[in-house]
Amino acid sequence: MKALRYYNRHDFRLEDVAEPDVGPDDVKIRVKWCGICGSDVHEFLAGPQMIPFDRPHPGTGRMAPIIGGHEFSGEVVDVGERVSRVGVGDRVTVRPTLPCYRCHYCRRGQHIQCVILGTIGASTDGAFAEFVTVPEDTVYELPPDVSFEAGAYVEPLACALHAVRRSGMVQGATAAVIGAGPIGLLTLQAALACGAEKVIVFETLERRREMAERLGACAALNPLDGNPGKEIARLTDGLRADPVFECAGKPAAMLLADQVSGRGATIVEVGVMMETCDFPFLNLFMREKSIIASQGYVDEFPTAIAYLASGRVKCDPEMTTARIALSNIMEEGFHTLAGAHGMEHCKILVTPEG
Amino acid sequence: MKALRYYNRHDFRLEDVAEPDVGPDDVKIRVKWCGICGSDVHEFLAGPQMIPFDRPHPGTGRMAPIIGGHEFSGEVVDVGERVSRVGVGDRVTVRPTLPCYRCHYCRRGQHIQCVILGTIGASTDGAFAEFVTVPEDTVYELPPDVSFEAGAYVEPLACALHAVRRSGMVQGATAAVIGAGPIGLLTLQAALACGAEKVIVFETLERRREMAERLGACAALNPLDGNPGKEIARLTDGLRADPVFECAGKPAAMLLADQVSGRGATIVEVGVMMETCDFPFLNLFMREKSIIASQGYVDEFPTAIAYLASGRVKCDPEMTTARIALSNIMEEGFHTLAGAHGMEHCKILVTPEG
Numbered sequence: 001m002k003a004l005r006y007y008n009r010h011d012f013r014l015e016d017v018a019e020p021d022v023g024p025d026d027v028k029i030r031v032k033w034c035g036i037c038g039s040d041v042h043e044f045l046a047g048p049q050m051i052p053f054d055r056p057h058p059g060t061g062r063m064a065p066i067i068g069g070h071e072f073s074g075e076v077v078d079v080g081e082r083v084s085r086v087g088v089g090d091r092v093t094v095r096p097t098l099p100c101y102r103c104h105y106c107r108r109g110q111h112i113q114c115v116i117l118g119t120i121g122a123s124t125d126g127a128f129a130e131f132v133t134v135p136e137d138t139v140y141e142l143p144p145d146v147s148f149e150a151g152a153y154v155e156p157l158a159c160a161l162h163a164v165r166r167s168g169m170v171q172g173a174t175a176a177v178i179g180a181g182p183i184g185l186l187t188l189q190a191a192l193a194c195g196a197e198k199v200i201v202f203e204t205l206e207r208r209r210e211m212a213e214r215l216g217a218c219a220a221l222n223p224l225d226g227n228p229g230k231e232i233a234r235l236t237d238g239l240r241a242d243p244v245f246e247c248a249g250k251p252a253a254m255l256l257a258d259q260v261s262g263r264g265a266t267i268v269e270v271g272v273m274m275e276t277c278d279f280p281f282l283n284l285f286m287r288e289k290s291i292i293a294s295q296g297y298v299d300e301f302p303t304a305i306a307y308l309a310s311g312r313v314k315c316d317p318e319m320t321t322a323r324i325a326l327s328n329i330m331e332e333g334f335h336t337l338a339g340a341h342g343m344e345h346c347k348i349l350v351t352p353e354g
Numbered sequence: 355m356k357a358l359r360y361y362n363r364h365d366f367r368l369e370d371v372a373e374p375d376v377g378p379d380d381v382k383i384r385v386k387w388c389g390i391c392g393s394d395v396h397e398f399l400a401g402p403q404m405i406p407f408d409r410p411h412p413g414t415g416r417m418a419p420i421i422g423g424h425e426f427s428g429e430v431v432d433v434g435e436r437v438s439r440v441g442v443g444d445r446v447t448v449r450p451t452l453p454c455y456r457c458h459y460c461r462r463g464q465h466i467q468c469v470i471l472g473t474i475g476a477s478t479d480g481a482f483a484e485f486v487t488v489p490e491d492t493v494y495e496l497p498p499d500v501s502f503e504a505g506a507y508v509e510p511l512a513c514a515l516h517a518v519r520r521s522g523m524v525q526g527a528t529a530a531v532i533g534a535g536p537i538g539l540l541t542l543q544a545a546l547a548c549g550a551e552k553v554i555v556f557e558t559l560e561r562r563r564e565m566a567e568r569l570g571a572c573a574a575l576n577p578l579d580g581n582p583g584k585e586i587a588r589l590t591d592g593l594r595a596d597p598v599f600e601c602a603g604k605p606a607a608m609l610l611a612d613q614v615s616g617r618g619a620t621i622v623e624v625g626v627m628m629e630t631c632d633f634p635f636l637n638l639f640m641r642e643k644s645i646i647a648s649q650g651y652v653d654e655f656p657t658a659i660a661y662l663a664s665g666r667v668k669c670d671p672e673m674t675t676a677r678i679a680l681s682n683i684m685e686e687g688f689h690t691l692a693g694a695h696g697m698e699h700c701k702i703l704v705t706p707e708g
Contacts, residue, residue, distance in 0.1 A: 029690060104593060112642060113617040169640040239458060254635060263459060263467040273635045281608060281627045288466060290646040305410075 002352060003129035004329055005065035009047050010067070012330065020125060020133035026087050028078035029094070031347045032148035034127040036158065038181065039272070041337045043068070046274075050122035057123035059100060059116035069128035069350070070096040073142060073151025074257040083136045091142040094134050097302050110322035111188050112296045128326060130352040140301045143309050149323075150308045151317040152349055153186070155306040160186035163270045163294040164194050167243035171195040176232065176241035178223075178259050179248030180208040182347045183270055185215055185319055187245045192216050193312040200232060201240060202256060207344055215318060229259035234261075245270055251277035258283050258297040269293045307352030321345045326352040356706060357483035358683055359419035363401050366422070366684065374479060374487035381493050382432035383448070386502035387703045388481040389420040389425035389510065392535065393626070395691045397422070400628075404476035411477040413454060413470035422461060422474030423482035423704070424450035427505025445496040446489050449655050450474040466591040466650045482680060484706040494572050494655045497663050503677075504662045506703055507540070507669035513602060515542035516622045517550050517648040521597035525549040530586065530595035530614050532577075533602030534562040536701045537624055539569055539673055541599045546570050554586060556610060561698055569672060583613035590616075599624050607630035612637050616669045619647040623647045675699045680706040
């Protein structure tokens with residue numbers, strides 16, 4: 001079968017590989033759609049970070065080359081002998097995390113902290129391929145009113161819902177989202193779906209601000225225009241926002257989060273910030289604020305699927321800026337997103353069909 | 355009466371002033387003991403920060419000069435006509451915060467966030483004096499087994515208990531405390547009192563490490579010796595600490611908190627950090643940690659009093675390194691604490707008697 005394998009930085013190869021075997025607890029899926037995540041682009045430009053490169057992954061035993069792709073949907077084509085909850089023909093999506101269920105953190109239910117956590121599409125083969133095989137416990141059925149395209153958004157939406165859960169957001173909140181890329185736009189919608197009264201978005205790119213307004217932001221502001229702290233104070237009767245979701249992964253965004261957050265507010269770090277940030281912790285102290293990191297999800301997949309089914313969260317076609325074939329994934333996918341106009345895109349979906 | 359009034363930086367004056375009036379909702383207290391807080395020393399060396407200096411405080415209407423002192427105990431000598439819960443002769447301590455009970459935050463029960471929060475000893479007269487007058491709602495009775503000396507520790511212990519509450523610490527936790535000054539030593543004891551199984555303390559000064567060990571630390575380490583991250587991993591089977599209380603208020607302490615905290619851990623910022631800190635937020639993200647600021651208290655005073663009464667928390671004589679007279683407060687108090695050997699002290703208590 002055709003598959004995109006990650007070898008190293010700037011070395012992703014579209015190759016013909018054998019179809020995956022089906023172990024007794026496994027589910028084999030014919031991939032329909034798989035989204036390209038920011039972390040995939042990062043792995044291409046600045047990796048290897050997620051892909052085990054110089055020694056086997058302690059959980060999966062695998063190392064590069066590994067087939068990428070972790071935001072996907074598909075149809076079940078085969079199941080192992082011990083699989084009981086999933087059957088051939090089921091329309092499904094998959095939670096990419098593979099907790100060991102045995103370590104200190106797994107025993108406490110904190111699976112995302114698993115000390116040998118594996119990830120489909122990073123430490124074992126993913127869905128930039130015609131077929132992918134995954135353990136049964138990672139599989140979630142899609143209801144008929146969630147399209148395969150929408151099914152490819154369940155994983156990033158679960159990230160966004162996890163961020164809202166981590167924030168402890170109260171009903172009627174005035175939230176802010178910094179950065180209106182795919183995760184920012186899903187976090188905006190997740191916050192509204194979970195009871196925020198209004199969400200103010202900060203984003204430097206006009207096209208992304210327009211998307212944010214279409215998807216429910218009460219205001220989408222350019223943080224480079226004027227004084228964002230004063231502007232949000234004006235919009236909120238002086239209270240500013242709580243929670244604030246930092247979805248840009250930049251030091252300037254973390255400093256902006258400090259400016260636009262109110263007394264006692266929670267700042268959620270959703271973006272991946274590679275640089276350090278010279279942060280004024282005195283401001284955190286004086287207004288008793290918090291910074292809470294949110295990485296991945298625990299079991300937000302059923303909620304993500306339900307919100308897509310009910311239309312509370314809209315993703316396709318609203319957030320899909322290109323649908324491409326796996327055979328063109330490097331040129332039309334990675335090189336496009338990494339190129340000069342990459343930020344004009346939101347989500348690019350990839351299909352192995354056609 | 356004799357009182358220490360804060361005029362400006364390096365300008366605190368011991369003066370004769372009129373005794374305070376007793377309004378209808380007020381309680382007049384003859385001060386027994388009042389502790390010198392780090393914030394008082396900071397106000398002397400680097401203020402004015404808390405004292406309203408160039409315009410009246412929006413809550414109290416007061417500005418410098420103001421009598422300092424907010425960690426105190428005493429005996430009630432007079433009460434206003436509407437006071438019903440407190441009587442003459444009661445042994446009491448006082449919560450220094452004066453919420454307005456009317457603003458957005460007070461209406462939600464977040465009194466510490468009050469937009470015009472006043473503070474006894476900072477924005478209205480405090481207890482470095484023979485008498486102090488306070489509103490009835492701030493007064494807490496001391497049981498017979500809490501001495502007046504111990505009563506002067508209720509306020510900083512309430513800060514420590516608030517930090518433990520903000521941490522969300524679970525039963526059986528392995529906690530760490532960075533900085534073993536008065537707040538660090540009280541936080542160590544508060545964590546143990548609230549169910550931590552062990553607490554590891556990091557402190558550069560030997561005398562403070564010895565106090566930490568006497569007050570229950572399972573280990574007191576010098577962070578400048580060796581590799582603190584590896585050392586705590588060795589002591590905790592690789593898990594490191596959760597929560598970690600940063601009680602030093604230094605950028606190096608915040609970076610140390612990152613090193614010694616485990617997966618999913620909460621770092622509580624208890625220290626007042628005047629400088630910015632170049633923080634690696636990627637570490638926070640990768641291990642889904644949190645930084646939660648803790649400033650002051652809400653209503654931890656009854657618990658603080660109960661823990662002192664039962665002996666769960668020990669403060670006097672264990673933490674008291676000097677008892678001085680108000681008439682000598684500048685030389686034996688402020689100049690001592692601000693001097694070359696100030697860090698050899700823990701808490702200095704001041705009495706207006708004798």
